[in-house]
Amino acid sequence: MSATTAEVVICGAGIAGVAAAYHLAVRRGVRDVVLIDERPALTLTSDKSAECYRNWWPGPGDAMVALMTRSIDLLEELARESDNVFCMNRRGYLFATADPARAAELVRFAEEASALGAGAVRRHDRGGSDYRPAPADGFEGQPTGIDVITDRALMRREFPWLTEDAVALVHARRCGWFSGQQLGMYMLERARDKGVRLLEGWVEAVETRGGRVSAVQVSAQGGARTQTAENLEATGAEGDPFSAYSISFADGPFAYKVTLFAFGPPGRISQEQLGEIAKKLYERVEGAPPPEQS
Numbered sequence: 147m148s149a150t151t152a153e154v155v156i157c158g159a160g161i162a163g164v165a166a167a168y169h170l171a172v173r174r175g176v177r178d179v180v181l182i183d184e185r186p187a188l189t190l191t192s193d194k195s196a197e198c199y200r201n202w203w204p205g206p207g208d209a210m211v212a213l214m215t216r217s218i219d220l221l222e223e224l225a226r227e228s229d230n231v232f233c234m235n236r237r238g239y240l241f242a243t244a245d246p247a248r249a250a251e252l253v254r255f256a257e258e259a260s261a262l263g264a265g266a267v268r269r270h271d272r273g274g275s276d277y278r279p280a281p282a283d284g285f286e287g288q289p290t291g292i293d294v295i296t297d298r299a300l301m302r303r304e305f306p307w308l309t310e311d312a313v314a315l316v317h318a319r320r321c322g323w324f325s326g327q328q329l330g331m332y333m334l335e336r337a338r339d340k341g342v343r344l345l346e347g348w349v350e351a352v353e354t355r356g357g358r359v360s361a362v363q364v365s366a367q368g369g370a371r372t373q374t375a376e377n378l379e380a381t382g383a384e385g386d387p388f389s390a391y392s393i394s395f396a397d398g399p400f401a402y403k404v405t406l407f408a409f410g411p412p413g414r415i416s417q418e419q420l421g422e423i424a425k426k427l428y429e430r431v432e433g434a435p436p437p438e439q440s
C-alpha cells in the first residue's frame with residue numbers, strides 16, 4: 147500500500163464531511179485536506195433528505211435550539227455569499243389541530259420552544275392582527291419566532307386549503323427548506339478550489355500514537371471492503387430484498403414513526419437484526435429503551 151501524507155483526513159463525503167472540508171479549507175485556511183469516500187460525494191444519506199430545517203425543538207434544555215440557531219445562521223451566510231444558489235426559503239413549519247382539546251397543548255409547545263430560544267410567540271386570536279404570511283422564496287426580512295393563530299377568519303384567509311374544522315395553528319417561522327444537493331456541491335466546489343483532494347477509498351483503520359492520530363489506513367475499491375460485504379451476506383438469514391423495522395412513539399401532541407431500512411440482496415440482514423440495531427440507536431439517542439410498539 148502506498149503512503150501519502152495529509153494534514154487533515156476526513157472520513158466520508160456526505161454533507162457532514164463536505165461541510166467540514168469547506169469550513170477547514172475555505173473559512174479557516176487549512177491546507178492539505180483529504181476527503182475520503184468509496185462512493186461519489188453526497189450519494190448515501192445526504193441525497194435522500196427531505197431538505198428541511200427548523201429552529202423549533204422541544205427540551206429538555208436549549209441545546210438543540212442553540213445548535214440549530216447557529217446552523218441556520220451559517221446556512222444564511224452561505225445563501226448570501228452564493229446568491230442563494232441552493233434556494234433557501236423560510237416558509238416555516240405549520241402545525242394544525244382540529245381537536246380543541248389539543249389546541250392548548252400545541253400552544254404550550256410553542257411557548258416551550260420560545261422559552262428555549264426559538265423567538266417570540268405572537269398570538270392572533272381576533273381580527274386586525276399583524277400576521278405576516280411567508281413568501282414562497284427567500285428568507286431575508288422574514289419574522290422569526292412563532293405565530294399562534296386561533297382567529298378562524300385569519301385561518302380561512304391565509305390557509306384556505308386547510309380543513310374548516312381546524313381550531314388552532316402554530317406557524318414556526320425560522321424554518322423552511324432548500325436544496326441540500328446544491329448546498330453540498332457549492333461547498334465541495336469551493337473546498338476543491340482551495341486544494342481539498344477527493345480520494346476514492348474506504349477508511350479501514352485509524353492509527354494513534356501518544357493519543358494523537360498518526361496514520362489512517364485506506365483501501366481502494368475492491369479491497370478489504372469487499373470482503374466485509376461478503377462476510378455480512380454469508381451470515382445473513384433468508385429475507386426480502388430489503389428489510390425494514392419501525393418504532394412508533396408519541397411526544398406530546400406529535401406522533402412519530404422512525405423506520406430503519408436496509409437495502410441489499412436477500413439474506414444480507416434479517417428483520418430481527420435490523421430491529422436490534424434500531425432499538426440500540428433509539429436507546430443511544432433517547433437514553434432509555436424504546437417504548438412498546440404501538
Ligand SMILES: Cc1cc2nc3c(=O)[nH]c(=O)nc-3n(C[C@H](O)[C@H](O)[C@H](O)COP(=O)(O)OP(=O)(O)OC[C@H]3O[C@@H](n4cnc5c(N)ncnc54)[C@H](O)[C@@H]3O)c2cc1C
Pocket residue numbers: 157158159160161162163182183184185188189190191192193194195196197198199347348349350
Ligand atoms: C428520508 C430522510 C429524510 C431526512 N430529512 C432531513 C431533513 O429534512 N432535514 C435534515 O436536516 N436532515 C434530514 N435527514 C438527515 C440528513 O439527511 C442526514 O443527517 C445527513 O445527510 C447525514 O449526512 P452525513 O454526511 O453525516 O452522512 P452520509 O450522507 O450518509 O455520508 C456518510 C458518508 O461516509 C461514507 N463513509 C462511511 N464510512 C466510511 C469509511 N470507513 N471510509 C470512507 N467513507 C465512509 C459513506 O460512504 C457516506 O458517503 C433525513 C434523512 C433521511 C434518510
